[in-house]
Structure formats: C-alpha cells, structure tokens
Amino acid sequence: xxxxxxPVLDADxxxxxxxxxxxxxxxxxxxxxxxTYGLLGPNGAGKTTTISMIAGLLRPDAGSVTVAGVPxxxxxxxxxxxxxxxxxxLAIYPELSARDNLTxxxxxxxxxxxxxxxxxxxxxETVGLTDxxxxxxxxxxxxxxxxxxxxxxxxxxxxxxxxxEPTVGVDPQSRHAxxxxxxxxxxxxxxxxxxxxxxxxxxxxxxxxGIIDAGSLQAEGTRDELVDLIGGTDTVTLAGTGDxxxxxxxxxxxxxxEQVHRDRGALRLAVKGAPxxxxxxxxxxxxxxxxxxxxxxxxxxxxxxxxHLTGKALRD
Amino acid sequence: MRKLLVMIAxxxxxxxxxxxxxxxxxxxxxxxxxxxxxxxAPLTEDLEPITVAVSVPDGDQLGAVVPQVLSxxxxxxxxxxxxxxxxxxxxSRVEEGEAGVGVVVxxxxxxxxxxxxxxxxxxxxxxxxxxxxxxxxxxxxxxxTQFTSGARTLxxxxxxxxxxxxxxxxxxxxxxxxxxxxxxxxxxxxxQLSPQGTIVAxxxxxxxxxxxxxxxxxxxxxxxxxxxxxxxxxxxxSWLVVLSKGLSSFVLGVVATxxxxxxxxxxxxxxxxxxxxxxxxxxxxxxxATSIMFLIAKVARTAEQAGVAQAIVAITLGMAGGAFFQVGxxxxxxxxxxxxxxxxxxxxxxxTSGGGGVVDLGxxxxxxxxxxxxxxxxxxxxxGRKDAL
Numbered sequence: 001x002x003x004x005x006x007p008v009l010d011a012d013x014x015x016x017x018x019x020x021x022x023x024x025x026x027x028x029x030x031x032x033x034x035x036t037y038g039l040l041g042p043n044g045a046g047k048t049t050t051i052s053m054i055a056g057l058l059r060p061d062a063g064s065v066t067v068a069g070v071p072x073x074x075x076x077x078x079x080x081x082x083x084x085x086x087x088x089x090l091a092i093y094p095e096l097s098a099r100d101n102l103t104x105x106x107x108x109x110x111x112x113x114x115x116x117x118x119x120x121x122x123x124x125e126t127v128g129l130t131d132x133x134x135x136x137x138x139x140x141x142x143x144x145x146x147x148x149x150x151x152x153x154x155x156x157x158x159x160x161x162x163x164x165e166p167t168v169g170v171d172p173q174s175r176h177a178x179x180x181x182x183x184x185x186x187x188x189x190x191x192x193x194x195x196x197x198x199x200x201x202x203x204x205x206x207x208x209x210g211i212i213d214a215g216s217l218q219a220e221g222t223r224d225e226l227v228d229l230i231g232g233t234d235t236v237t238l239a240g241t242g243d244x245x246x247x248x249x250x251x252x253x254x255x256x257x258e259q260v261h262r263d264r265g266a267l268r269l270a271v272k273g274a275p276x277x278x279x280x281x282x283x284x285x286x287x288x289x290x291x292x293x294x295x296x297x298x299x300x301x302x303x304x305x306x307x308h309l310t311g312k313a314l315r316d
Numbered sequence: 317m318r319k320l321l322v323m324i325a326x327x328x329x330x331x332x333x334x335x336x337x338x339x340x341x342x343x344x345x346x347x348x349x350x351x352x353x354x355x356x357a358p359l360t361e362d363l364e365p366i367t368v369a370v371s372v373p374d375g376d377q378l379g380a381v382v383p384q385v386l387s388x389x390x391x392x393x394x395x396x397x398x399x400x401x402x403x404x405x406x407x408s409r410v411e412e413g414e415a416g417v418g419v420v421v422x423x424x425x426x427x428x429x430x431x432x433x434x435x436x437x438x439x440x441x442x443x444x445x446x447x448x449x450x451x452x453x454x455x456x457x458x459x460x461t462q463f464t465s466g467a468r469t470l471x472x473x474x475x476x477x478x479x480x481x482x483x484x485x486x487x488x489x490x491x492x493x494x495x496x497x498x499x500x501x502x503x504x505x506x507x508q509l510s511p512q513g514t515i516v517a518x519x520x521x522x523x524x525x526x527x528x529x530x531x532x533x534x535x536x537x538x539x540x541x542x543x544x545x546x547x548x549x550x551x552x553x554s555w556l557v558v559l560s561k562g563l564s565s566f567v568l569g570v571v572a573t574x575x576x577x578x579x580x581x582x583x584x585x586x587x588x589x590x591x592x593x594x595x596x597x598x599x600x601x602x603x604x605a606t607s608i609m610f611l612i613a614k615v616a617r618t619a620e621q622a623g624v625a626q627a628i629v630a631i632t633l634g635m636a637g638g639a640f641f642q643v644g645x646x647x648x649x650x651x652x653x654x655x656x657x658x659x660x661x662x663x664x665x666x667x668t669s670g671g672g673g674v675v676d677l678g679x680x681x682x683x684x685x686x687x688x689x690x691x692x693x694x695x696x697x698x699x700g701r702k703d704a705l
Contacts, residue, residue: 055549077551085549089542093326095333107322108550152546 006069007032008082008159008191013063014053023049025215026063031160036182036192038206040199040302046215047195048088051162054193055085068159081110084158088165090145091152094138098129098148101137102155109156119155127151127181143174150181161185162193167201179205199302211306218309227300230308233258234274238267238285239294247290254280274299319552323560324567331530331568341530341572345523346579352515353584365395366448369415371406378429378463379421382437385459386419386452394451407440416445417452429467430474509666513588516580518639520573521661524605525630527572529622531565532609536622561613562606569602577665589668596674597664600684605657607691608633614695633658660684 007030014027024046031037039047052058054065056076065072065079072079092101102120111119124130127147132140137148146166153161163182167175182205185192196202202209203223210220219229238247244262251260251269256277259270267285271277274297285292331337368386372379389396401409403420410418420438422428428435439456441449509517535558538544547557577594580586588594608629616622634640637658653659664680674681 052545055545057545057548077553080549080551083549085546087542087545089540089545091542091546093330093541093543095330104322104326105546105550108319108547108552110551 005033007066008068009037009054009193010066011050011054011063012066014050014060014065015062016049016053016058016060023215024053024060027210027212027215027217028063029210029217029220031191031193033159033191034186034189035207036186036194036205038202038209039193039195039212040197040202040206040209040306041195041212042197045197045212047197047212048164049215050212051085051164051193051195055083055162056080081156082159084153084156084161086150086153086161086163086166088168090149092137092145092148095136097134098124098137098140098151099133101148102152105152106155111156119157123151123154126154128177141174143170143177146170146174146178147181150178154185158190160191160193164195165197166194167196167198199306203302209302211302211309213306213310219305223302226302226305230300230305233270233272234300235298236269236271236274236278236281237294237296237298238269238281238290238292239265239296240285240290240292241265242291243289246288247285250284250288251281254284256280319550320556320560320563323547323557324564327531327534327560327564328567330534331564337527337530337568337572341523341527341568342575345519345572345576348523349516349519349576349580349584352519353512364446364448365397366416366445366452367397367399367409367414368417368419368452369399369401369406369409370419370421371401371403372421373423373425376421376423376425378426381463382419382421382456382459386455389451389455394448396452410440410442413442416442417449418442419452419456429463430471432467432471434464509662509669510586512580512584513586513665513669514638514662516577516584516586517588517662517665518634518637518658520576520580521601521637521658522630522634522639523576524569524573524602524657524661525608525633526626528565528569528602528606528609529612529626530568531563532561532606532613533616533619533622533626534564535561535613536616537619540619558610562610565606565609566602569605570598573598573602587669588665589671590673593668593673593677594665597661597668597677597680600681600688601657601661601664604660604684604687604691607688607695608657610695611691611698614698638662655683655687657684657687660687 009029009031011030012028014024015022016024027046027050029037039050041047049058053060053063054067054072056065056072056079059073067079068082070079070082093104096104099120102123103116106116106120121130124133127150129144129148129151132144137145140148150163150166153163166182167178170178179201182192182194186207192205194201194205206223208220208222209226211218211226219226221229244265244267248260248262248267251257251267254277256272256274257269258272261268267290269281271281278295278297282292282295370383370386372382383398383400386396387398399409399415406415406418406420409415418438418440420440422435422437425435425437437456437460439453441453535544538547544557548554574595577588577598581588609626612622612625612629616625633656636653637656637660639658639662654663660680660683664677667676667680
C-alpha cells in the first residue's frame with residue numbers, strides 16, 4: 001500500500017567507508033507510511049551498513065537520514081524514538097524470559113507502568129509467544145527466538161521498523177509465520193525497511209524494492225517497474241484441443257501479444273503484461289474454437305533483473 | 317538516569333542468573349584463600365613454648381649472662397622456660413625430651429675469652445624441634461659474637477694498663493645490657509600485613525581482575541549476541557550503554573571484594589584496620605581494575621579473545637602485585653610493575669592494617685587515580701570498536 005503522505009524515512013546520499021573499502025556509496029531512497037521497502041542484494045552488498053546508518057549505529061561519512069521528519073544527525077535521540085530495529089543477530093538475552101526481554105527493552109524505549117504491561121502483552125500476542133512468556137528464551141526454538149527478536153522491535157509502535165534479514169537460518173514454517181507478521185505490519189500503517197537476499201521474500205512482501213550491490217543502489221521501483229527495466233516479456237503457454245490454427249491467428253491480433261508459436265498440442269506466446277492480458281487471451285482462444293486444458297504464465301523475476309543490472313546472480 | 321539504572325539492574329540480574337559471578341567472584345577466590353592458608357599456615361603460626369636447659373660454671377661472669385638473655389626471650393613473643401642445670405643434666409634433659417635445647421657453657425669460659433682463646437659453647441637440639449630451637453641457637457650465637465668482640469676490646473684495654481678485675485665487671489655489665497639499638501613495631505601507616513592478611517589481600521586483588529570483567533567485557537558478549545546494536549539503537553546517548561557496563565563492573569567488583577575481605581578477616585583472623593580507609597581503598601582499586609577492562613573490550617574482537625586477554629592481564633598483574641608470592645627486584649621495571657591494582661590492594665591494606673587512615677593511603681590512592689585515568693584515556697585513543705569507549 002503506497003500513499004502520498006510525507007515519507008517516514010528519507011535517506012539521502014548515504015556513504016560510508018571502512019579504510020579503503022567503500023561499503024556504501026550515495027544510497028538514496030524514501031519510505032512512506034504503510035509502505036514496505038525491500039533492500040535486495042547479496043551478502044556484502046552494503047545492506048547492513050545502510051541500515052546501521054539509518055538506525056543511528058554508524059555515523060555516515062556523507063549524506064543524511066530523516067526519520068518521521070526528525071534529522072537523525074542533529075537530534076538522534078528524538079529520531080530513534082521512531083525507529084524499531086530488528087538486527088540480523090538474535091538480539092535477545094537468553095537467560096531472560098520473553099516477557100522480561102520485552103519489559104527490559106520497553107523500559108529503555110521509555111515505556112513504563114500500565115502502558116508497558118499493555119504493550120508487552122500485545123506484542124507477545126502478535127508474535128505468538130503468550131503461552132511461553134515466562135520461560136527462559138534460551139530454551140526457545142530458532143523460530144520462536146526470531147519472533148521474539150521481531151517483537152522487541154515492535155514494542156514502542158515505531159513509525160519505522162527496520163528488519164535486517166529476519167528469516168536467515170529459520171525453518172520454513174517459522175519463515176512463513178514471520179513473513180505473515182511483516183505483511184500485517186504495513187496494513188497497520190507502519191513503514192517497513194526489509195533487507196534480504198531472498199528474491200521470493202522481496203517479491204512477496206515489498207511494495208517497492210531497491211536493488212543494492214557493491215554499496216550502490218542499482219535501481220528501485222515496484223516489482224513490475226524493475227522487470228520493465230530489462231524490457232522483459234512474460235511467456236504464456238496454452239495447452240488444449242480444437243482449432244489451434246484459428247486460435248494462433250486470433251491471438252496474434254491481440255495488442256499485448258508480441259509473438260505466437262505453435263508447438264505440437266500447445267501455443268507459446270510472448271506477452272507484455274501477462275496478468276492484465278490473460279483474460280483477453282483466454283477469450284480469444286475460446287472464440288477461435290480452442291478448448292483450454294492448461295494455462296501457464298512464466299514471468300521474468302528479480303533474479304533476472306539483478307543479473308541484468310549487476311552481471312551476477314543474487315546468491316553469488 | 318532511569319535508563320542507566322534499568323541497564324545496570326538488568327546486568328546485575330544477568331550475573332545473578334548466570335551464577336558465574338558467585339562461582340568465580342566469590343567461591344573460587346575464597347576457596348583459594350583457604351587452600352593457601354592451609355599450605356602456608358605452618359610457616360606463619362606463632363612460635364611454640366620451649367624449655368632450654370642451660371649449664372653455666374659457678375662464678376663465671378660472662379657465662380651467667382647466657383641464661384639471663386635467653387629468659388628475656390619470653391617477653392619478646394616466644395615463651396621460653398630456662399632451667400639452670402649442670403652440664404650432664406643439660407645433655408640428658410635434651411636426650412629425654414624434657415628440654416628442647418641444651419646449652420653447655422664450658423669451665424673457664426670468661427677467662428678463656430679474656431685470654432683471647434675460643435672456648436666452645438655446646439648447643440644441643442632435641443629431636444623434632446623446629447623454629448623455636450633455631451631461634452634459641454641464633455640468640456646464643458649472637459651472644460657469643462657479642463662476647464668475642466667485647467673481649468677483644470677489653471683485651472686491648474688491659475694491654476693499655478687497665479685493672480683486670482674492673483674490666484671483668486665491666487664486660488658482664490656490657491653483655492647484660494643488651495643492644496643499644498631498639499626496634500618497635502609500627503603503630504601507624506606502616507605497610508605491615510600479616511602472612512594471612514597478605515594471602516587474603518592478594519587473592520582478593522587477583523580475583524577482582526576477573527570479577528570486574530563480568531560488566532565491561534559484557535560489551536564484547538553483547539556485541540556478539542547483537543543486543544549491543546539493539547541497545548545502541550535505543551533513544552538514549554550511546555555513552556550511557558558504556559557507562560552502565562562500567563558501573564556494573566564497579567558494583568560487582570566492590571561487592572565481591574568487600575565480601576572476600578570481610579570473610580577473610582573473619583575466617584583467617586586478619587584485621588585490616590579502619591573500615592572507612594579500607595572502603596576508600598576498595599573504591600579506588602576497583603575503579604582501576606575496571607578501567608583495564610575497557611582497554612580489553614576495546615581491542616578484543618570476540619568474547620573468547622577478551623577472556624584470554626583478561627586472564628593474561630590478571631595473572632601478570634597478580635604475580636607482579638604479589639598475589640601468590642612476594643616479588644623481589646629493584647629498578648624502574650619493578651616500580652612500574654608495582655603500579656597495578658593488586659599491588660595497590662596489598663600495599664593499601666598494609667597501611668590500614670598498621671593503623672593508617674585515608675590520609676596515609678594518599679600515595680596509593682593517587683597511584684590508582686592516575687592508573688585509572690591512563691587506562692581510560694588509552695581505551696579512548698586506541699583505534700578499534702567505538703562501542704567500548
């Protein structure tokens with residue numbers, strides 16, 4: 001969900017070097033309320049350095065960060081009140097229970113009294129740990145620890161939630177639960193910055209995606225906008241019976257269809273914007289006397305975009 | 317301030333839950349104190365009573381001084397019973413175990429001395445006698461040395477024409493008069509720890525260097541856990557996190573060392589003197605020990621590295637500071653090695669044990685103040701992680 005209100009996060013020209021290594025070089029992007037922004041890039045691309053500067057953990061060599069209208073460089077404590085950070089490491093105290101971990105970090109966020117108790121209870125509910133609130137977190141499964149890690153970032157209801165690769169090392173079931181939780185956050189109006197090197201997560205969760213490599217933002221936009229950058233077309237495969245020749249001719253007349261090939265009992269089409277054009281395609285084949293038994297749409301993915309932009313695969 | 321207290325309280329709670337503080341900060345050092353006391357106690361106990369059988373020929377002026385001097389030991393910290401017997405008895409009593417030492421002054425002792433001869437005094441120990449018999453022998457030996465030098469002086473006077481009768485009387489008076497130089501145990505501001513006190517102070521100082529690591533070196537652990545990043549992202553100044561770790565170390569160090577010194581005093585019968593002076597010394601020494609941990613936290617990349625560095629520093633400073641045995645030596649290096657919290661603890665407690673107060677601790681406190689400032693400055697200046705100073 002994207003709105004036109006003022007951005008919650010404005011990162012402008014961020015740069016940071018470590019000795020002779022330029023980790024981040026002029027990264028600029030904005031995130032608006034309710035928007036989930038994905039920073040997609042391989043390990044070592046500069047994602048964690050970027051969010052470290054945004055969360056106030058690292059001072060940028062150049063550039064600025066503004067959170068909810070508050071410049072981080074000038075008023076760091078005020079700006080940090082609007083940020084919830086979920087580090088890549090499990091940033092919890094293993095000897096403490098889930099409730100104690102939440103209470104501790106809640107106090108440091110400035111919560112107290114009934115408000116603190118209320119938020120701790122609500123977050124335990126959100127991350128599904130109410131039943132295990134009193135047990136030492138060192139006895140939790142990896143997925144439960146991850147959920148607690150995310151819950152701590154949500155405690156003070158930040159305007160901006162930063163999630164640094166929150167599904168690394170998590171089993172598929174817990175990953176699914178985490179992704180569902182993140183999806184729910186944007187509907188609550190929270191701006192989410194999500195770093196990942198998993199293309200599927202970026203495609204599923206993010207309204208907009210910034211592709212980062214070698215410290216630079218290579219491109220950003222919605223998934224479709226990024227795919228369009230490489231001029232990609234979708235492939236639609238139609239299997240069925242009837243008059244395939246007539247169907248081929250009818251399909252070739254459609255504006256969205258760029259090419260049609262007949263391959264034994266199937267038609268293979270090159271289509272611009274297949275999701276939007278598919279109903280016209282199905283109607284055209286039916287009108288031409290072809291009975292469809294299977295329809296398959298193959299779209300160019302972010303992996304292909306990344307490969308096109310950087311010359312290497314995401315998992316390199 | 318509230319957030320600072322929240323972090324300190326959480327740190328201390330972590331240590332309580334973890335139990336390492338109790339094991340390595342209290343139980344282990346106390347156990348070592350007990351072991352060292354068991355091992356070294358026989359060397360440090362008070363001297364046992366001893367009976368000395370002395371045989372002196374009748375009318376021998378200088379020989380009569382021997383039992384007088386030995387009796388004088390009784391008032392000097394060693395209970396001595398002197399029995400004047402004949403030569404045969406002196407020997408038999410030692411053989412039968414009725415006397416620990418037998419001393420036989422030969423016939424013509426004084427005359428022989430005055431004539432420049434070397435009369436032979438026999439000292440015999442009973443089986444199984446220890447340090448007490450050695451002390452008696454040492455005293456007799458010292459007395460003989462004194463007699464010899466006095467006799468030579470008198471022989472010279474006689475050669476110059478002095479009256480021999482008067483000289484004999486004079487020699488007896490001089491010998492019985494004792495030493496012209498007296499020593500008195502200090503009562504104020506002397507560095508004088510008892511052997512038990514040395515063990516307690518040394519072990520307390522040595523283990524302090526481990527205890528204070530539970531706080532500051534937690535920075536390295538939290539860095540690994542990722543909780544440090546989370547703490548630094550909280551709406552508070554980042555130095556507050558570092559300060560909280562330092563104060564946690566300080567509190568743990570003060571508590572552990574205070575408990576150890578108190579327990580050591582009670583169980584090993586050590587008097588460290590003025591509680592106020594000891595408390596001030598404790599604060600200064602713990603601050604210095606804590607400052608070392610900031611340096612380690614700055615350079616260590618992992619908790620394992622920090623642990624190894626901490627152990628090396630503790631053992632080095634512990635040995636240099638006399639936690640295990642007194643280190644001799646002189647020169648600048650020796651002086652530098654003495655500038656460390658373990659040595660300061662022993663020196664300071666020596667001062668307070670001798671009756672010294674806070675003012676008398678001035679040099680030790682100043683040394684620790686400078687040490688703390690130097691360590692913190694070095695931590696600040698050293699290149700490395702910015703989350704530990």
